Amino acid sequence: MHPLLSLCVVWLLSMALALGEESSVNSFPRRTVPYHRDNIYMFHEEGVFNYSTMLLREDLGLLVIGAREAVYAVDLHDVSKKLASVKWEVTQKQREDCGNKGKNPETECKNYIRILHEMEDNRMYVCGTNAFDPMCDYMSYVDGKMMLENKTENGKGKCPFDPYQKYASLMVDDDLYSATSMNFLGSEPVLIRSPDVSIRTEFKTSWLNEPHFVSMAYLPESVNSTTGDDDKVYLFFSETAVECDCYNKPVVSRVARVCKGDLGGQRTLQKKWTSFLKATLECPVLESQPPYIIQDTYRWCDPKKPWTSCLFYTIFTPQSDTSDLSAVCVYKVSDISQVFSEGKYKTPVTVETSFVKWVMYSGEVPSPRPGACIDNAARKAGINETLDLPDQTLEFVKNRPLMDQVIQPMGGKPSLVRKGAMFTQIIVNQVQAEDNKTYHVMFIGTENGTIVKAVNYNGEMFIIEEVHVFKLAEPIKILRFSTVTDQLYAGSDSGVVQIPLATCERSSTCMDCVLSRDPYCGWDDRTGKCVTLLSKSQNKLIQSVQDGDASLCPKPAPSTPVNQSVRVGGSLKLHCTNPSNHAVTIWEQDRLTLNPTHRHHFLKDGLLILNASDSDAGLYSCLSVERSKMNTYTSTVVEYQVTIALSGKEDGIGFPHAQRDGLHVAIAIFAIAFFGLFSWNIYKGHFTRSCRDKSGQLSPEVHEEMALDSIVVVIIDHNNGEAT
CATH class of the missing domain: 2.130.10.10 (YVTN repeat-like/Quinoprotein amine dehydrogenase)
Structure with a gap:
């Protein structure tokens, strides 16, 4: 087991103990839909x-x-x-x-x-x-x-x-x-x-x-x-x-x-x-x-x-x-x-x-x-x-x-x-x-x-x-x-909605189905689906509602990696949504734990690779690590095979060097102009009035001026129309 994975397991165990002590105030859903x-x-x-x-x-x-x-x-x-x-x-x-x-x-x-x-x-x-x-x-x-x-x-x-x-x-x-x-x-x-x-x-x-x-x-x-x-x-x-x-x-x-x-x-x-x-x-x-x-x-x-x-x-x-x-x-x-x-x-x-x-x-x-x-x-x-x-x-x-x-x-x-x-x-x-x-x-x-x-x-x-x-x-x-009908009906000011009591289809794997600990649901190994017990299936279903024992599940078949390509110096986002709020997400590159760096950013819904180089090529695995009453279970959510494209190809969220260099010049010019405008306002005394009202709060005018300090630069991929 890799060092980061071991650390995650220890953290999950300590969290489980903490939740056991303070479960009255820390109960949160395993899945948010x-x-x-x-x-x-x-x-x-x-x-x-x-x-x-x-x-x-x-x-x-x-x-x-x-x-x-x-x-x-x-x-x-x-x-x-x-x-x-x-x-x-x-x-x-x-x-x-x-x-x-x-x-x-x-x-x-x-x-x-x-x-x-x-x-x-x-x-x-x-x-x-x-x-x-x-x-x-x-x-x-x-x-x-x-x-x-x-x-x-x-x-x-x-x-x-x-x-x-x-x-x-x-x-x-x-x-x-x-x-x-x-x-x-x-x-x-x-x-x-x-x-x-x-x-x-x-x-x-x-x-x-x-x-x-x-x-x-x-x-x-x-x-x-x-x-x-x-x-x-x-x-x-x-x-x-x-x-x-x-x-x-x-x-x-x-x-x-x-x-x-x-x-x-x-x-x-x-x-x-x-x-x-x-x-x-x-x-x-x-x-x-x-x-x-x-x-x-x-x-x-x-x-x-x-x-x-x-x-x-x-x-x-x-x-x-x-x-x-x-x-x-x-x-x-x-x-x-x-x-x-x-x-x-x-x-x-x-x-x-x-x-x-x-x-x-x-x-x-x-x-x-x-x-x-x-x-x-x-x-x-x-x-x-x-x-x-x-x-x-x-x-x-x-x-x-x-x-x-x-x-x-x-x-x-x-x-x-x-x-x-x-x-x-x-x-x-x-x-x-x-x-x-x-x-x-x-x-x-x-x-x-x-x-x-x-x-x-x-x-x-x-x-x-x-x-x-x-x-x-x-x-x-x-x-x-x-x-x-085995349906639930809810009314509000705006209307009435209907949803099923059993929502087993939300789980696509046996481990996720068992760890959900839903009495309505069990894994049918013959069909490879999480099905409702209300369906009166004749097959013996895999279920462990009291313990969440996912070791009952058969070993999953190897997943087929999704091919992704990015050019040198470009950016790439690998999407991964963890099926459980009770789990933590870790990333591996070529079966080795990947740590966050200034170029590798762990997002809530994936991994962002910036300024890609030849070393970024390889097999990326998004893993979900979840602790139940029985054990800690690790499952593969998705895998990507990342290749580095030849110069001129922009399959990721990459940008040509010329565009990137031009963009850097534009940002520099914009920063100089903004600094000059800011200095001119200070020279004119626009920022010398009281920054706070009688209640001690920042005045609306100062809020507006402070908002100018928050500049978000949006970079557009001209091929894919995506923003980073």
Whole structure:
């Protein structure tokens, strides 16, 4: 092994140890995929924005998209194919009325589609902000046509007034659960169920205090329940903490829970939730203060196991500008359920006649347990529905909806921490790898329009790739995936894109395929391709997701060098793009390590040879050196056979001597002229004025003058039209 290669190996080993110690802040993708329109399918309609609501209709082969003043049905296999659409625009009078109330007629006073759910009769329920006057309607798709039924309903409490206000909704047995604001000002937050038996939260700060709603999830906890329990609806949100004993109340993350069969109380809590309880979620990121705030959740359940095995994958981001870390914390549903069913309550106590402090309640808890669903024990006591609950139980939960115990994530720490663009959305898919083990692959949207694909391998955070799916850096507002098409769908302000869950074709070699450690992918030695396990290939695939053991790969066939020629004194660039961000690139000439010199410049995407001589002829190899958990692996990315051309031939980035000499003279004349101009300005006193403004920063004028000092000379190859 050559000295430089040995040095690279030692450096990689030390980096691996450092990453192991500080992986919480140094996680970066193995592969970065730039945006290219040929890599994705995209849907966008001219003049329409905010594609932030989606409904998968796999039964119809559709992806239904809610945007600003429009709903679209596109092909689930190719979202660029629009199959049907419906316009739902506000009238001129509605826009004017909205503008008269102080809202922007061109942006806020539109109809932003916010609610889009499938109903049991195969229709869809859709709601929009409707120029700060939310409305709902029913929509059908028949014979390739989609239409609104014009059976409009008041959307107050179902859909937000403000298109920029966060909200959450869920449809269960044609009952709409929604978390939004009940009024124009957005000052009356509510969790409400409609339409038949309308139940809502109390308008008290102890229930909801300036909340930002995130998401909802439904869990059928009554199925095979030995206690006769009820199904639950979980709500995730953040709010200002009323319980904090401090002057500036921090924002905290919460999870709340209500029972599906809740009908409200008979006298106390009439038409209000009797089962509303909430608890604090903690995602400890480097002992950060103030705490990180919840942004999105995804409920993952194994259909073959009971609901107690379900997990909530949750995104957290900092609430201050001092950090650029995002985190994924995973919570067990069983842990959350246990806090609500067995945990202690917090209670407010008055201190010094005016100040209210929240402490753990240590008194007697009434029976039935406050906030509990109706179960067999309650029925045995003659309580068959919440209307039968005693006032003592209802008064207790009315005044004490907050649990004392803080819910911690699995392992007591985040499953993934990433520095860079903030996380916005998350979905999770389970994959069975070649080792017959199942892995949870996270797809995470960011505010820069990228999707991060990551797996946590027994505590080791590994980011497989980060893909730029939008041309502009814009936040991803919604993520969905289909198990029918094995495709991922992402929406933003500008459109909707579709990419496959498995992107195995990005790896052209067995080593790259194995080192990517993607559970979807394995190397098929018979076909010589990296293929997806979803293809149900009968061949035994080479894969090592937990260790990245590339020694399983067969020895690669010798590569065929690419011929390149350059004349004496000319310049030549040899292109080489390393397939991995985790690897380092080294160059060899005739199997000997090449060191950087004033004539040999190592670039990010290749090697630049300047002022070529006869000694530069030979075989150049671009090598990738990458460390996995098992070993350090070296692979040849590309090879070039470089020859020195006869005088007069200019096959590289070379230049004739006459042109080069003339160019040197031109540069010298230009330098003399510039120096003279600079001296003349000093003599005239143009540079004697203050160089800094009152803030201590360089003034704009000086910035302009300093810019003259940065002269870039561009040399053009007259044969190839390339610049050096």
